Amino acid sequence: MSGQEVRINPDGEILVRGENVATEYLAGGIESPILHEDGWFHTGDLGSMDEEGRLYYKGRKKDLIVTSDGLNVYPDDVGSVLNRLSGIRESTVVASTHSG
Numbered sequence: 001m002s003g004q005e006v007r008i009n010p011d012g013e014i015l016v017r018g019e020n021v022a023t024e025y026l027a028g029g030i031e032s033p034i035l036h037e038d039g040w041f042h043t044g045d046l047g048s049m050d051e052e053g054r055l056y057y058k059g060r061k062k063d064l065i066v067t068s069d070g071l072n073v074y075p076d077d078v079g080s081v082l083n084r085l086s087g088i089r090e091s092t093v094v095a096s097t098h099s100g
Contacts, residue, residue: 006055007040012072013061014047015040046074065095 004018021041025034035041046058058074065073075093082091 006049008047008049009042011061012046012048012058012064014043014045014055014057016043017041065093 004016004020007015009015015036017035017040021035023035044061046061046064048056048058050056059076063075065075067073073093078093079091082088082093
């Protein structure tokens, strides 16, 4: 989009900056900044960009499961595969700290 910059943070979060991004919001009568100190808005969304600059949305940062080995697991991707299996009507994927 014209007048807007998009980049991917090292942790995979989508960052945006430009004229169309608000600098603050009003909540309870108090103005609060929404831009990071470097001027980028941290969307909370995860994504990637290809060589041609196309943005691919992968999910929400807060929903990402990182295993003890550092593997990033997107619950929607796992759920999508599970839901295609015979005998499974609907699934939900959540992180667990239980090791048993």
